[in-house]
Amino acid sequence: KAGVTQTPRYLIKTRGQQVTLSCSPISGHRSVSWYQQTPGQGLQFLFEYFSETQRNKGNFPGRFSGRQFSNSRSEMNVSTLELGDSALYLCASSLRVSQDTGELFFGEGSRLTVL
Amino acid sequence: DQQVKQNSPSLSVQEGRISILNCDYTNSMFDYFLWYKKYPAEGPTFLISISSIKDKNEDGRFTVFLNKSAKHLSLHIVPSQPGDSAVYFCAASAAGTGANNLFFGTGTRLTVIP
Numbered sequence: 001k002a003g004v005t006q007t008p009r010y011l012i013k014t015r016g017q018q019v020t021l022s023c024s025p026i027s028g029h030r031s032v033s034w035y036q037q038t039p040g041q042g043l044q045f046l047f048e049y050f051s052e053t054q055r056n057k058g059n060f061p062g063r064f065s066g067r068q069f070s071n072s073r074s075e076m077n078v079s080t081l082e083l084g085d086s087a088l089y090l091c092a093s094s095l096r097v098s099q100d101t102g103e104l105f106f107g108e109g110s111r112l113t114v115l
Numbered sequence: 116d117q118q119v120k121q122n123s124p125s126l127s128v129q130e131g132r133i134s135i136l137n138c139d140y141t142n143s144m145f146d147y148f149l150w151y152k153k154y155p156a157e158g159p160t161f162l163i164s165i166s167s168i169k170d171k172n173e174d175g176r177f178t179v180f181l182n183k184s185a186k187h188l189s190l191h192i193v194p195s196q197p198g199d200s201a202v203y204f205c206a207a208s209a210a211g212t213g214a215n216n217l218f219f220g221t222g223t224r225l226t227v228i229p
Contacts, residue, residue: 042204043219
């Protein structure tokens, strides 16, 4: 069974640009969540999608947005990039909306560097 | 505002000994707690979890203890093996409220010395 796939794995952008990251969840998983990992803050929740609807959103500015398609694949977009957006962006999928097991399956992440 | 805290950024343990990783939380709404392990260049992988109705959960060499009154949980690894060397993240959720997001700590890097 293929795991969570994230593309691209690495990318470099300059301030002011925008970026789109893609995530393909495990087959059959309908919930996709996005997290930002930085050295000082650990993993911070961005948003969660289920059946093409945003179910929950973290404390990030509106420059961060996402969407989910009918095949459960998800994209996140960051506009007007800032230096502080440099991070590892992790996508995670799960089988259910209710995380009573809490088991998220993470991809390897997309490492974004903003110059 | 870090609601889940791992105050030890790193821990070194001899192979065969016990590793104890600690985690504190501030939000009393949290009712489900998890530990994830992360190797370099890989995403975090689920290790073990515990519901707030329990105070201990065991899975092989891994045991998680929860002290709700102290808002503290710990992960015990016995015996520690070199392959356990990784970054360990503590996470919590308020699943009972319907919120599905996890709050993560900043991680503890465990090094098991052969």
